[in-house]
Structure formats: C-alpha cells, structure tokens
Amino acid sequence: MNWITKFVKPKLKSLLGGKKSLEIGEEAWVKCKQCQTMLYSEDLEKNLYVCPHCDLHLHIHPRLRMKHLFDEGAFKEISYPTVQLDPLNFKDKTSYKDKFKEAQRKTEMQDAFLIGFGKIQGITTTVIGMNFKFMGGSLSSAGAEAMVKAAEHAVANNTALVIFTASGGARMQENQMSLQALPKTTIAVQMVKDAKLPYIVVLTDPTTGGVTASFAMLGDVAIAEPKALIGFAGPRVIQNTVGETLPDGFQRSEFLLDHGFIDQIVHRKDLKTKLAQLLSLLLKRAA
C-alpha cells in the first residue's frame, strides 16, 4: 500500500459513495456487544469508541487513542526492533506467518504494540498502546522489544511511561520467546522505575494472561477503564479447570478496585485530564 491508497483512496471512496474506509482500517459498522446496537464507526470514532447508547468501552486502535490523548493530536510514532518472525516455524491449522502478516495488514502496526511520543497537556510523555485486534494483543518477542524500546526512550528523554494494556495473553505460536517476554518486559519496567520516572498502567478490556503476570500489574499507579476484564486466568479457563461458578462482575475493573488491585476507574473521555493531573503531580510540574 502506498500513500495514495492510504490517504486518497478512502477520501475518493467516500466521495464516490463507496464504503467508508477509516484511516485505521476499522469496519464501517460495529455491533455493540453489550446493547447490540449497530454503530456507525465514524460516530464511534468521534465518541472514542465508547458506545453512545450503553457506555460500553469498545476496542480502540492505539493510533486513534493517541490522536485524542496527545495535544493537538500530534505525536511521534517510534518503531521498535524487528525480530525474527516465526522462530518456531509454528503451524497449527494455519501458519503463524500468515496470521501475523494478516494482522499487520489489518491493523497497520508492526506488532500489537504502538509507541507514541508527544505532549499530554504540555507534559512530554512516552506512551504505549496495545491493540487487541493484533492477534488478540498477544505478547510476542517483538512486543517485549517494544516495551524495552519504550522504556529506554522514556529514560533517555526523562519522561514518564504510560501504557494502555489490551491483551489475551502470551503468543503461543512463539512459545518460549513469548514466555521469556515476561522477564524482559519486567526489566523494561525496572528501567523506568530505577530512573525514578513514573510508570503508569491503564488497563483496558481485556487484559488477561501473561500480560497480567508481568508489566500490566507493575504500575506505580494502576488505572482501569470501566468494566474491563482483567485477570490472570480467563473466566472460561477457571470454569473449565476447576468448575467454579463465577459471580457477576468477576474480574471486572470494579471487582479489582474492590479487591485492592487498582487505584481508580476512569472513563475514556476523562483519561487525558486524569493522566495529565497525575503526571503533573508526580513530575512536580506547576499546576
């Protein structure tokens, strides 16, 4: 895809009355999984992918999230080292390589992580956004390198590191490289903490598995979007393995707040203000 297809073709398509293709490759119509309303993605985009009818926080592309988070929508996107694709030559019913390339094409991202660098209400910040639509936001070897890269960038530029998590867990197709991403991403967090810079985690729906057993749970401050599913073992795994019936709201943000694992639940539309407030306090900026 060249820039003509990227920027011009969608414009033309909309002029010609064709299917509206958004910058980030989203579907034109999205069904809210909570209230079942069919939502036009252009309206959703304006509403930060929060359902206007029931307030459900849907998956949002990290690029779009950053556009709204950073002042005037301006930020620098930082690439991270590319690792050997498919080190295990993994094949189940389909090949990992095919799935990966399809995910890259669909999301227009290197891997499930996107690193952005810009200003949040004037405070220069390094931000990571995860995309659940990139193979379930799974943590890969490249993902771990993204964490390290972002941490190094934050330390080098003396900024806080803020991460928006969204992940179903480890990327099985990379087995050991994915498992060793747990220590590697933990080291990335240690780099930021050792430099006495804030490491802020914003948990979004869903954040489960390996990610929850590493960087997602290591924030100096942990914030969650409303009703996000957050847990180590997913509800289905628990039900299948130990046959326990799960109470309503189990593993949701509100449940985690009650059990002492997060500091606040913040609505997506208020995140920018809240993060700016927190960063300003931690970095001792004038009010």
Next chain:
Amino acid sequence: MQTYLDFEKPIEELDLKIIELKEQNLEYPSEETITQIAEAEQLIKNIYKKIFSTITPWQKTQISRHPERPKTQDYIDNLITDFFELAGDRSFAEDKAITGGFGRFRGQSVLVLGHEKGHDTNSRIKHNFGMPKPEGYRKAIRLMKLAEQFDMPVISFVDTPGAYPGLGAEQRGQGDAIAKATECCLSLGVPIIVVIIGEGGSGGAVAIGTGNNVLMLENSIYSVISPEGCSSILWKDSSKAPEAAEALKLTAADMLKVDVIDKIIPEPLGGGHRNRSKVIEDTGNAIEEYLKALSNQHGNELKHSRQERYLQIGRNGLFSEKTSAANEALDSKFGKIREPKNFIKHPVFIGLIAIIGIAALGFYWFN
C-alpha cells in the same frame, strides 16, 4: 508400585522378572540366575535406547510428569543438610505448592525454593499438584528477600503445571503475585540458580524460575502453555496434544538452542525415575559448578548480569532498526513524525491533494 508410561510397557515385564529372580535367590544366586538378570537388564537398556533414539516431545512431556520422577522434596532431602523450612506469606496463608527454607548445600548456607507436586494422592492434594496460589508466590518473594538480607544464594527448583486457575486465586491477585515474584527475581543482589526438574509451566514457572543461570534436566519441558491447552485452543481439539507438543518446541534441547537455559543435565537411561539418586547427585554437581562460577559477582553486578541475560534472549534473530527493511517500510508508511488531520487541513496540502487527487483518480479508475 512403579508406574509405567504407555511406551514403557515392555520394560514392566522385564522389571518384574528381575524382581522375581532376585527374590527367589536372595542369598546364593546361581550362575544361571545372575546371567538371567544381566540379560534382562541388558534387554531393558536396549529397549530404552531404542525408545530414546526416536523419542517425541510428547513422550518427554510424559516423562517430565512421571509420578516417580524426583520432586523438589527429594532434592532437598538428598542435597540439603540442616534444612530449616519456612512457611507463609505473612498476610494471608501458607501455600504448600511452593516449599522453601534455609539449608546447607555442600557446606554453604543457601535459601532453597521449589514447586512441590507431591508423590502420592494425599501429598498431591496437600501440595495442590504443584499449582501455587498468590500466597505461594508472595511467600517466595518473602523468602528471596530473606536470602538477600542474609547474603545467601537462592537455589530454585521448577516443577509446576502452572499457577492455579481459581476464583480465590484471582480475587487475591494471581497476576499481581506472579509479576511481583518475577520482579523480585530480577532485582535480587544474590545469585539465583534455577533448575527445571520436571514441568516448567508458563508464568507460574517464570515467577520463581528467573535466575542468573537456568539449568534443565534432559527430559524436562518448559512451555508457555501445556500441550493439552495449546491443542484445545489452536486445534480446537484436545486430542492433538502430541502435535502441539511437537509444534511448541518445549524440550531442553530446544531451550538450549535459544539460550533460554544454560545447561542440560543429562538423565540416566530411561529418565530420572529409573535412577533417582543418580539424577539428584548429577543435579547437585551442576548447581555447585554454576554457583562457584557466580561467586566472583556481588550485589548489583548479579542483578545487572541477570537482567542482561534476559534482555539478550531472542535477540539472535533481531534485526537492528537501521537495517530492517520491515521497519523502513513502516516508517515510510506512517512517518517518523505523525501529525494526522492537522496536516491534512494545511492549505498547501489541500492544493497538493487536488493535483495528486486527479492523478490518483485516474489511477483508481484504470486499476
């Protein structure tokens, strides 16, 4: 009662024959009996050699979980003297899925830690099949910090199917506990030697399995998910576990290739369960060797070399940003500086769009 895996069935008969021969002639075995025993033993060796010449990752998975394979407690009983057990996380409970305590290893004070699976039905239940809850990991953190406080190395034995997936465990922060145990492993200023003695099951293994050196028994496995779990998720069919085991590349040999482990500890023919004292002794020797090699590093050096070890994993196939064609392509696509919308509203850009737009229109229609 010895357990035999499916592919060990031919061995069972021979084992029984040897036992029978030995029992019949306890005091003065005849020439003939001695020969018969030797023949049977040779036959067992040959059968095992044949099995191991074509052994599959799934068979290794089964050996790694063999009920008679030595468990953490066996290593403690045989390698550690003056073992002083420690219990509890000091905030919620004691978790017997992780055993730990002070002790002496070949003369040196150490802190020993390990998942304990148990060896019979009762002990397996008591130890929750080696599946820790958050309090198990928090106890491990407490113990590791004690090791640092008293400046003694940590020896950690890994043998777990994974962390326990339960309601209470989630309520009490399973993810939080694992993350913080891993973080603790990575911040400690004393040596940590990890030995994967059986199953290295996912994050639950990493939590106490992140060390300066990681050693692994020949027939142990290390994986982000069990072959059964992987098969039911990716193949949507739990009977494909042997295929999943193959695809996951979870054997010790696979781990050594990608530097996840530093050494493979060879096992006696047939696996650790066929000669328990030998595999325990060999493991002790390997631990001693690696501890000795770390004795010239102290405090922060140990922490940093450990961090460096984990940062380097997976970087063999790493393409630097400058040379990576994939990154260049992405950079040219998204730009290093990205100012969407605002840029588009710029008058020069709009003019440009008008010109290029006409060209593109042709491009679009004629394609």
